[in-house]
Amino acid sequence: MRGGERMASVPSVGSKVSDVRAVPEVLPPRPRRLHVWGAVGRALPPIVIGGATLAVWELVVRLNQVPSYILPGPLLILTTLVRDWGTLYPSLLVTLAITGAALLVATVAGVAIAILFTQSKLIELSLFPYAVILQVTPVVAIAPLIIIWVKNIPLALLICAWIVAFFPIVSNTTLGLNSADHNLLDLFQLYGASRRQVFWHLRLPSAMPYFLGGLRISGGLALIGAVVAEFVAGTGGAQSGLAYRVLESGYTMQIPRMFAALFMITCTGVLIFLLLTGLSHLVLRTWHESAVRREG
Amino acid sequence: MIARLQKVDKVYANGVVALRGLDLDVGEGEFLSLLGPSGCGKSTVLRLVAGLGEVSGGRIEWPGAGAGLSRGDIGFVFQDPTLMPWATVFKNVLLPLKLRGVAPDEAEARVREAIEMVGLEGFERAHPRELSGGMKMRVSIARALVTHPRLLLMDEPFASLDEITRFKLDNDLRALWARQRWTVVFVTHSVYESVYLSTRIAVMTARPGRTSSEVAIDAQAPRDEAFRTSPLYNEYCRDVSARLAEAIRA
Numbered sequence: 001m002r003g004g005e006r007m008a009s010v011p012s013v014g015s016k017v018s019d020v021r022a023v024p025e026v027l028p029p030r031p032r033r034l035h036v037w038g039a040v041g042r043a044l045p046p047i048v049i050g051g052a053t054l055a056v057w058e059l060v061v062r063l064n065q066v067p068s069y070i071l072p073g074p075l076l077i078l079t080t081l082v083r084d085w086g087t088l089y090p091s092l093l094v095t096l097a098i099t100g101a102a103l104l105v106a107t108v109a110g111v112a113i114a115i116l117f118t119q120s121k122l123i124e125l126s127l128f129p130y131a132v133i134l135q136v137t138p139v140v141a142i143a144p145l146i147i148i149w150v151k152n153i154p155l156a157l158l159i160c161a162w163i164v165a166f167f168p169i170v171s172n173t174t175l176g177l178n179s180a181d182h183n184l185l186d187l188f189q190l191y192g193a194s195r196r197q198v199f200w201h202l203r204l205p206s207a208m209p210y211f212l213g214g215l216r217i218s219g220g221l222a223l224i225g226a227v228v229a230e231f232v233a234g235t236g237g238a239q240s241g242l243a244y245r246v247l248e249s250g251y252t253m254q255i256p257r258m259f260a261a262l263f264m265i266t267c268t269g270v271l272i273f274l275l276l277t278g279l280s281h282l283v284l285r286t287w288h289e290s291a292v293r294r295e296g
Numbered sequence: 297m298i299a300r301l302q303k304v305d306k307v308y309a310n311g312v313v314a315l316r317g318l319d320l321d322v323g324e325g326e327f328l329s330l331l332g333p334s335g336c337g338k339s340t341v342l343r344l345v346a347g348l349g350e351v352s353g354g355r356i357e358w359p360g361a362g363a364g365l366s367r368g369d370i371g372f373v374f375q376d377p378t379l380m381p382w383a384t385v386f387k388n389v390l391l392p393l394k395l396r397g398v399a400p401d402e403a404e405a406r407v408r409e410a411i412e413m414v415g416l417e418g419f420e421r422a423h424p425r426e427l428s429g430g431m432k433m434r435v436s437i438a439r440a441l442v443t444h445p446r447l448l449l450m451d452e453p454f455a456s457l458d459e460i461t462r463f464k465l466d467n468d469l470r471a472l473w474a475r476q477r478w479t480v481v482f483v484t485h486s487v488y489e490s491v492y493l494s495t496r497i498a499v500m501t502a503r504p505g506r507t508s509s510e511v512a513i514d515a516q517a518p519r520d521e522a523f524r525t526s527p528l529y530n531e532y533c534r535d536v537s538a539r540l541a542e543a544i545r546a
Contacts, residue, residue: 186348186372190346191443192395201394205383287381287382287424287425
């Protein structure tokens with residue numbers, strides 16, 4: 001056989017065995033380039049829309065002289081954010097810590113549960129409904145119970161956030177682990193692969209795009225779960241997260257500060273999404289259609 | 297003889313009778329094509345021979361293989377390339393050796409040998425998505441060859457390729473077989489491809505499949521473009537086509 005399909009210079013290894021002339025089938029692999037302008041081009045439209053919205057918001061507030069306790073303008077929110085940074089930043093760290101821990105536990109536990117599900121259909125059928133029940137029960141309804149049962153407040157918040165975050169990872173990873181190509185499974189069987197080999201070399205890589213998709217959803221949900229739990233717990237003092245700052249600002253009519261805290265929560269959510277999207281791209285960039293640039 | 301299928305039946309769980317009383321001998325070192333209409337059970341025969349399914353009736357014997365042909369002696373090429381998209385060409389070809397725990401040095405040498413055999417040197421680090429259909433199929437063939445199989449099972453490997461690429465891969469496969477002389481069982485529904493490649497053709501009936509006739513392709517001339525246009529080739533094609541038509545009617 002020969003590699004005559006290549007466009008570039010080809011060693012003439014098999015030229016004696018083939019009489020049909022080489023037909024270019026593919027270009028040789030090209031070095032990867034950074035597509036800086038492409039990234040800027042993608043980021044520019046939302047930035048322009050965001051900037052325009054903020055400008056209109058500021059203009060409306062100023063022209064109509066809307067009181068800041070009804071709707072503060074973006075500039076006032078920004079100055080409040082800078083002024084109260086000493087209070088808001090520690091709260092951000094608290095919320096981030098709960099979110100991060102919940103996401104970590106959701107990932108580890110979610111993947112472990114998904115692996116358990118794929119070991120036996122009976123296990124999956126027996127346990128999956130309970131995972132669904134946990135997912136569909138509103139966390140705001142069960143958070144008070146968890147806070148009563150678990151005396152350690154950060155741990156209670158972590159459990160609430162975990163409950164919200166773990167299902168997409170379980171669901172997607174289970175789907176991914178079961179989506180391995182059947183012909184490849186046959187091939188592994190033909191070559192006498194053990195269950196462990198099938199898992200590591202086939203099921204796990206096959207599940208990776210599904211898992212990463214679930215992780216991206218769970219990242220946002222972990223933050224939502226943490227914020228909702230903080231609202232329910234309503235804890236003050238040094239261990240208060242951003243949700244408590246929002247509540248506190250509402251009670252004391254410091255609406256610009258409330259908006260500043262909300263802005264920080266939103267930015268955190270966007271940052272988590274971008275980080276997990278970057279991770280997904282990093283892992284899948286060489287082979288998965290979702291992460292590979294289209295040619296031409 | 298390397299394998300003998302005697303009165304083999306295959307009934308799937310959904311009640312479909314794929315094979316009924318199929319008899320087939322596979323001789324050591326021959327290039328045997330299974331020719332038949334779509335759905336006649338050709339692929340099922342390959343899967344049964346590969347041990348990827350159980351016969352519902354009859355038996356498969358391995359008279360020429362001592363205690364039995366081990367799975368390590370069988371290579372399988374599917375209709376689709378069936379590559380791992382996340383792995384490079386090198387790692388895809390390496391897979392069978394990795395699963396068997398072959399030492400890395402030996403494995404690397406054998407992978408390079410197999411890649412060279414199919415003419416893909418220089419593409420070791422490419423991912424499947426960077427390759428054309430024909431090149432993917434070459435990788436699939438290299439993966440099957442890397443274990444040095446005694447029996448190579450090929451399930452319509454070139455069916456989805458364009459005719460030019462298909463002719464080229466037919467040429468190369470035939471030349472490789474002429475050098476290496478493994479036993480090949482090649483499933484196809486193309487009369488022309490089967491005549492070009494084979495030393496023997498087993499024609500199968502429509503479902504439930506069984507062999508209706510066999511044709512030995514006794515052409516000593518090299519299989520090349522001259523053979524494709526020779527009267528002998530045309531004569532074989534006419535004969536096999538007639539047998540196929542008869543098998544479909546049966």
